[in-house]
Amino acid sequence: MTAFTxxxxxxxxxxxxxxxxxxxxxxxxxxxxxxxxxxxFLVVLFQIWTDGTLLLPNNVxxxxxxxxxxxxxxxxxxxxxxxxxxxxxxxxxxxFVGAMAAVLMVKHGLPWVPALLLSLLIGAVAGAWQGFxxxxxxxxxxxxxxxxxxxxxxxxxxxxxxxxxAPFPDGFQDLAKGFLPEVGPYxxxxxxxxxxxxxxxxxxxxxxxxxxxxxxxxxxxxxxxGLWVARCTAITAAVVAxxxxxxxxxxxxxxxxxxxxxxLALGQVMRNAVVGRHVYALGGNKAAAQLSGVKDQRVTxxxxxxxxxxxxxxxxxxxxxxxxxxPQAGLxxxxxxxxxxxxxxxxxxxxxxxxxxxxxxxxxxxxxNNGMSLVGIGTDYQQVIKGLVLLAAVGFDVWNKxxxxx
Amino acid sequence: MTRPAGEPGPVAGQPRPVLEMRAITKTxxxxxxxxxxxxxxxxxxIHAVCGENGAGKSTLMKVLSGVHPxxxxxxxxxFEGEPVAFxxxxxxxxxxxxxxxxxxALVPQLSIAENxxxxxERRSARGTVDWNGTYREASxxxxxxxxxxxxxxxxxxxxxxxxxxxxxxxxxxxEVKLLILDEPTAALNDQDSAHLLELLLQLxxxxxxxxxxxxxxxxxxxxxxxxxxxxxxxxxxxxxxRHSPSAAPELSEERLIRxxxxxxxxxxxxxxxxxxxxxxxxxxxxxxxWTVRHxxxxxxxxxxGVSLTxxxxxxxxxxxxxxxxxxxxxxxxxxxxxxxYVAGTVAVGGxxxxxxxxxxxxxxxxxxxxxxxxxxxxxxxxxxxRNISLASLPGMRRSDAGRRNGVRGFxxxxxxxxxxxxxxxxxxxxxxTVAERVGRLSGGNQQKVVLSRWIHTDPQVLILDEPTxxxxxxxxxxxxxxxxxxxxxxxxxxxxxxELPELLGMCDRIYTMAExxxxxxxxxxxxxxxVLMRHMTLxxxxxxxx
Numbered sequence: 001m002t003a004f005t006x007x008x009x010x011x012x013x014x015x016x017x018x019x020x021x022x023x024x025x026x027x028x029x030x031x032x033x034x035x036x037x038x039x040x041f042l043v044v045l046f047q048i049w050t051d052g053t054l055l056l057p058n059n060v061x062x063x064x065x066x067x068x069x070x071x072x073x074x075x076x077x078x079x080x081x082x083x084x085x086x087x088x089x090x091x092x093x094x095x096f097v098g099a100m101a102a103v104l105m106v107k108h109g110l111p112w113v114p115a116l117l118l119s120l121l122i123g124a125v126a127g128a129w130q131g132f133x134x135x136x137x138x139x140x141x142x143x144x145x146x147x148x149x150x151x152x153x154x155x156x157x158x159x160x161x162x163x164x165x166a167p168f169p170d171g172f173q174d175l176a177k178g179f180l181p182e183v184g185p186y187x188x189x190x191x192x193x194x195x196x197x198x199x200x201x202x203x204x205x206x207x208x209x210x211x212x213x214x215x216x217x218x219x220x221x222x223x224x225x226g227l228w229v230a231r232c233t234a235i236t237a238a239v240v241a242x243x244x245x246x247x248x249x250x251x252x253x254x255x256x257x258x259x260x261x262x263x264l265a266l267g268q269v270m271r272n273a274v275v276g277r278h279v280y281a282l283g284g285n286k287a288a289a290q291l292s293g294v295k296d297q298r299v300t301x302x303x304x305x306x307x308x309x310x311x312x313x314x315x316x317x318x319x320x321x322x323x324x325x326x327p328q329a330g331l332x333x334x335x336x337x338x339x340x341x342x343x344x345x346x347x348x349x350x351x352x353x354x355x356x357x358x359x360x361x362x363x364x365x366x367x368x369n370n371g372m373s374l375v376g377i378g379t380d381y382q383q384v385i386k387g388l389v390l391l392a393a394v395g396f397d398v399w400n401k402x403x404x405x406x
Numbered sequence: 407m408t409r410p411a412g413e414p415g416p417v418a419g420q421p422r423p424v425l426e427m428r429a430i431t432k433t434x435x436x437x438x439x440x441x442x443x444x445x446x447x448x449x450x451x452i453h454a455v456c457g458e459n460g461a462g463k464s465t466l467m468k469v470l471s472g473v474h475p476x477x478x479x480x481x482x483x484x485f486e487g488e489p490v491a492f493x494x495x496x497x498x499x500x501x502x503x504x505x506x507x508x509x510x511a512l513v514p515q516l517s518i519a520e521n522x523x524x525x526x527e528r529r530s531a532r533g534t535v536d537w538n539g540t541y542r543e544a545s546x547x548x549x550x551x552x553x554x555x556x557x558x559x560x561x562x563x564x565x566x567x568x569x570x571x572x573x574x575x576x577x578x579x580x581e582v583k584l585l586i587l588d589e590p591t592a593a594l595n596d597q598d599s600a601h602l603l604e605l606l607l608q609l610x611x612x613x614x615x616x617x618x619x620x621x622x623x624x625x626x627x628x629x630x631x632x633x634x635x636x637x638x639x640x641x642x643x644x645x646x647x648r649h650s651p652s653a654a655p656e657l658s659e660e661r662l663i664r665x666x667x668x669x670x671x672x673x674x675x676x677x678x679x680x681x682x683x684x685x686x687x688x689x690x691x692x693x694x695x696w697t698v699r700h701x702x703x704x705x706x707x708x709x710x711g712v713s714l715t716x717x718x719x720x721x722x723x724x725x726x727x728x729x730x731x732x733x734x735x736x737x738x739x740x741x742x743x744x745x746x747y748v749a750g751t752v753a754v755g756g757x758x759x760x761x762x763x764x765x766x767x768x769x770x771x772x773x774x775x776x777x778x779x780x781x782x783x784x785x786x787x788x789x790x791x792r793n794i795s796l797a798s799l800p801g802m803r804r805s806d807a808g809r810r811n812g813v814r815g816f817x818x819x820x821x822x823x824x825x826x827x828x829x830x831x832x833x834x835x836x837x838x839t840v841a842e843r844v845g846r847l848s849g850g851n852q853q854k855v856v857l858s859r860w861i862h863t864d865p866q867v868l869i870l871d872e873p874t875x876x877x878x879x880x881x882x883x884x885x886x887x888x889x890x891x892x893x894x895x896x897x898x899x900x901x902x903x904x905e906l907p908e909l910l911g912m913c914d915r916i917y918t919m920a921e922x923x924x925x926x927x928x929x930x931x932x933x934x935x936x937v938l939m940r941h942m943t944l945x946x947x948x949x950x951x952x
Binding site: 272278290 | 743765767768783784786787792799816817819820821823824859
């Protein structure tokens with residue numbers, strides 16, 4: 001749930017020796033820390049600019065639901081980029097899977113659960129199709145997914161015969177618009193949300209504590225106690241604030257639970273699973289990875305299958321939000337997802353980036369979109385500003401690296 | 407301190423120096439890279455600059471050539487008697503100072519002629535490229551460097567040695583007066599090196615002064631007229647080499663090493679501790695009839711019926727000239743990572759094993775440390791810790807460790823970090839933390855990271871391909887100590903090297919290869935440079951392996 005903290009956990013002032021440790025750690029993840037600070041800055045800026053509308057409970061809910069599909073795509077895209085590839089087809093795949101879901105449910109009357117599972121399977125197959133050409137035949141991913149972009153867009157129009165298909169069953173719509181149901185006595189707040197928030201705080205603190213004690217047990221360097229307490233306090237405060245905000249509206253959106261689950265799972269896989277490490281190694285130096293026993297074809301294939309499934313999920317969420325399968329769904333989504341990954345610290349050449357970073361990058365774009373719309377900036381200027389933000393984020397990183405390299 | 411006047415040098419009297427660098431001091435954000443460095447190059451001489459990695463050689467050359475612009479350093483540079491202040495490389499080149507970097511700066515897709523005049527194109531009256539003039543002039547330059555290729559040939563078709571010659575032709579096209587070469591022979595075989603050094607001597611006699619940075623002390627002795635030794639960013643001393651027709655140069659390698667490391671290296675190789683296990687002397691690796699074809703050209707047999715053995719606790723060398731097929735042999739044995747397999751078997755510990763893929767080879771107990779650590783060894787973007795663990799990640803899963811969070815397939819980061827710390831201490835890897843990016847480490851420390859990775863896979867057999875290439879003297883000794891310690895623990899070590907003294911100093915037995923075949927097997931007692939060289943240049947030995 002830390003994905004949605006609006007305060008950076010580590011921007012507290014610190015004593016000089018701790019500062020040195022922090023700076024060393026921060027430098028490695030400069031763009032991600034920088035973006036966390038930028039995100040906090042944007043939130044504060046628009047909060048003031050919109051006279052407090054930005055952080056109103058209903059707008060926070062809206063912000064999460066509005067950006068969910070881009071964030072889901074960004075989580076997959078950053079993995080593809082870390083592996084040293086790119087996927088231009090996800091926007092079209094979003095449309096295609098949304099169309100297939102509509103055909104299954106609206107035309108054939110399939111219940112929503114099997115339809116959802118089938119849709120995810122379609123995504124997996126689409127990912128496998130592209131992954132096969134990229135991993136086993138060695139065709140550049142740019143080409144394969146450019147072809148996929150055209151192919152899936154065309155297929156969408158074929159499947160829908162140029163028409164929109166609607167409406168979806170309620171259960172399916174809840175994927176994008178639903179909230180966790182209320183239980184228990186009336187407390188002014190949404191009870192399950194408060195409970196979840198509390199659980200999240202406890203779990204996060206437990207994890208922090210256990211990690212620290214394990215590090216100490218292994219005789220490794222840890223954050224100084226004061227700083228660590230500050231970090232824990234910041235995490236707690238952020239989660240509690242978010243939980244209270246959501247609980248005073250309809251509660252936790254279903255899609256947010258979905259995203260938190262994905263973020264935790266994918267983040268953990270990329271950080272600590274053997275296959276995740278292999279993705280970084282492949283993106284960083286393919287030849288060296290191969291000579292160290294990394295099964296490069298299998299890993300690359302798996303990355304694209306994962307991207308396919310995530311694109312399918314995003315497609316379902318988007319279709320559910322629109323409550324229709326439409327031929328024009330998902331236009332330029334691939335570009336938003338790619339931008340989010342790069343803003344969040346991924347590198348063009350591969351081998352660098354984090355799932356968390358991509359989510360932060362996506363939130364930066366999301367807050368920008370939402371904030372600018374609230375203050376009435378036209379979509380024309382919004383595009384210009386988002387373009388400049390992408391350029392500035394990556395430019396800052398390049399500049400910072402060059403300075404550090406001297 | 408510079409050499410006082412009146413020393414007997416190759417040039418009679420004391421003519422005005424072509425280059426004088428006085429009291430050069432350069433700092434990088436508080437870290438002093440050069441401190442009060444002096445360098446004087448006399449006309450018509452080749453001046454060697456040597457020192458360990460990090461001694462400041464490259465920084466000094468960057469100051470000289472304008473990579474570090476005037477104003478970013480203190481001190482004075484005088485060229486041909488005039489003070490100069492270069493704001494970039496081009497300004498330096500206009501004065502006739504050209505630097506050729508270790509990594510060649512040629513565009514592979516362009517032709518030789520286009521590369522020579524890249525950025526300096528010959529124009530016709532209409533402003534388009536004057537192709538006739540370009541090719542004519544390129545031919546002339548190629549003849550001057552002794553490269554018999556058409557100027558239209560793409561550079562990608564040339565080997566490294568010839569590309570180096572193109573670089574020199576490019577320098578000559580700029581009316582070079584002072585040519586700086588950074589490790590010019592690092593990537594060259596003996597033949598190409600010899601040719602290059604000969605060319606440098608020719609150019610010197612035509613009035614082109616040269617500064618050569620080199621790790622290869624025998625080369626310095628062979629071509630340098632004087633030597634400046636740097637250590638820790640300071641000038642240690644400048645020495646003159648006396649070349650007289652009858653006597654050998656007075657400057658000994660020991661003398662140079664002493665200057666570079668600041669102490670005597672009586673032993674350039676550590677003393678061996680023999681392996682005393684029960685199974686000492688048992689054959690650990692047996693390769694039989696290994697034959698491999700070239701990956702692209704199926705008619706070319708690159709490795710031809712090679713059979714060899716390495717015993718437990720034994721260090722066995724393979725000597726061979728460039729192109730003899732040493733690396734190709736090693737890489738194809740290790741998971742068939744090179745070429746097309748034709749025939750042959752590998753046995754580890756007496757049992758035939760499957761080495762068809764890299765994971766299979768690792769599982770069979772093999773480890774291969776590449777000759778090119780940047781290309782085939784390291785993920786420079788990632789940390790020391792993760793580079794060490796890469797080949798043994800499945801063994802660092804939590805489920806194997808303590809069943810806490812026993813999710814299969816997940817790495818125990820704390821254990822991983824402890825392992826990395828272990829190697830940092832035991833191999834003396836110089837890095838602030840194991841979370842440092844490997845790309846920021848020096849060559850010697852990077853090599854230790856690669857070694858750590860493979861030691862941690864706990865192999866029976868380590869194949870080390872040029873383990874000390876591009877590494878300074880001090881770090882070399884440390885690497886040798888590690889290799890000896892591995893052998894003392896019963897590992898079988900196969901050492902591929904193009905430095906004969908290294909093989910002679912380290913190995914119990916040495917095989918020689920030429921043109922893909924084994925041409926000899928020499929024991930430590932019999933081995934001398936001459937014996938090895940004779941075997942390495944043999945066209946064919948009496949049918950080996952049959």
